[in-house]
Amino acid sequence: KPRIVSTALRAIADYHDPEIVALLGRYLEEPSYRNHIGESAIAAMRIQDNAVFIMPILERLMQKEDTFSTRGMGEALQTLGFLARHQKDKSMVLGFIAGKLNHPKQTIQVAAMRALANLQDPSAVAILSNWTHGDPQDQRYKAATKAIENLKKQLAPPQTLQTLREQVQDLEKHYQKLHKELQQLNQQWESIELPPSHSLSDESLAEETP
Numbered sequence: 001k002p003r004i005v006s007t008a009l010r011a012i013a014d015y016h017d018p019e020i021v022a023l024l025g026r027y028l029e030e031p032s033y034r035n036h037i038g039e040s041a042i043a044a045m046r047i048q049d050n051a052v053f054i055m056p057i058l059e060r061l062m063q064k065e066d067t068f069s070t071r072g073m074g075e076a077l078q079t080l081g082f083l084a085r086h087q088k089d090k091s092m093v094l095g096f097i098a099g100k101l102n103h104p105k106q107t108i109q110v111a112a113m114r115a116l117a118n119l120q121d122p123s124a125v126a127i128l129s130n131w132t133h134g135d136p137q138d139q140r141y142k143a144a145t146k147a148i149e150n151l152k153k154q155l156a157p158p159q160t161l162q163t164l165r166e167q168v169q170d171l172e173k174h175y176q177k178l179h180k181e182l183q184q185l186n187q188q189w190e191s192i193e194l195p196p197s198h199s200l201s202d203e204s205l206a207e208e209t210p
Contacts, residue, residue, distance in 0.1 A: 002032040006040035013044035024048070025056055031067075039072035046079040054083050058096060074111030081118030090121045098127050110143040117147035120154050 009027060012020055027041040038060065045053040057080050061073070068076060077097055084093040097119065100112035113131070116124040124147075131144035 002036040005030075005032075005037050009037070009040045009044045010047075013047035016048065016050075021048070021050065021052060024053070028056055028060055034069050035064075035067040035072055039068065039075065042072075042076050042079050046082055049083065051083055051087065054080065054087070054093065057083070058093065062096070070105060070107050074108055074114075077108070077111050077115040078118055081115035085118060085120045090119055094119060094121050094124065098124075101127070101131070106140060109140055113140070113143040113147045117150040117154075120151065122151070122155055125151055 005027065009024065012023070024041045024044055028038050028045075030037045030041075032038065042057060045057065057076060061068070061076055061080070065073065077100060080093060081097055084090055087093070094116070097112050097115045100115075101109055103109055103112065113128060116128060128144045128148050128151075131140050132148070134141050136142075
């Protein structure tokens with residue numbers, strides 16, 4: 001049964017419907033061997049990418065951590081960070097995930113570092129920096145370094161936006177140059193003295209007439 005339910009949960013994950021949201025929330029709490037159903041529900045929640053799942057996952061991790069497998073807990077932490085990445089206030093999720101950096105299992109520590117990268121919170125950089133002064137061959141050193149790199153890329157202005165700003169600046173400079181050249185041309189034109197116009201008199205016209 002757990003395997004069948006897990007397969008079904010993953011199959012419906014792509015469908016966004018209030019009933020599916022409620023269904024995933026119910027199966028998150030479903031007891032099963034090695035929490036297989038609950039972990040499958042979390043995997044489906046990540047695909048749904050709905051912030052409504054943040055608190056249910058957080059509460060489940062806080063209250064029933066011992067029911068998770070090591071891999072399942074790592075995936076849950078990363079999903080939690082992923083779902084909370086667009087929240088204005090990330091302090092609660094940040095604090096919880098950061099606390100797992102001191103977990104007895106190194107695998108969970110690494111997963112927490114990846115979860116902090118998913119969270120996209122600038123303050124996580126300082127937290128992760130504490131793990132970049134050890135053995136470069138340590139998995140936690142590698143994970144922290146990678147997470148910091150990802151955070152800096154995510155928090156940097158988008159390249160397309162930067163390019164657009166540069167193009168606008170170039171256009172402004174070009175406009176100012178054209179405006180200056182136009183002013184110079186106007187000044188030159190105004191300084192030119194045109195010769196007075198001469199009208200032909202009736203006498204001169206008569207003399208030329210055969």
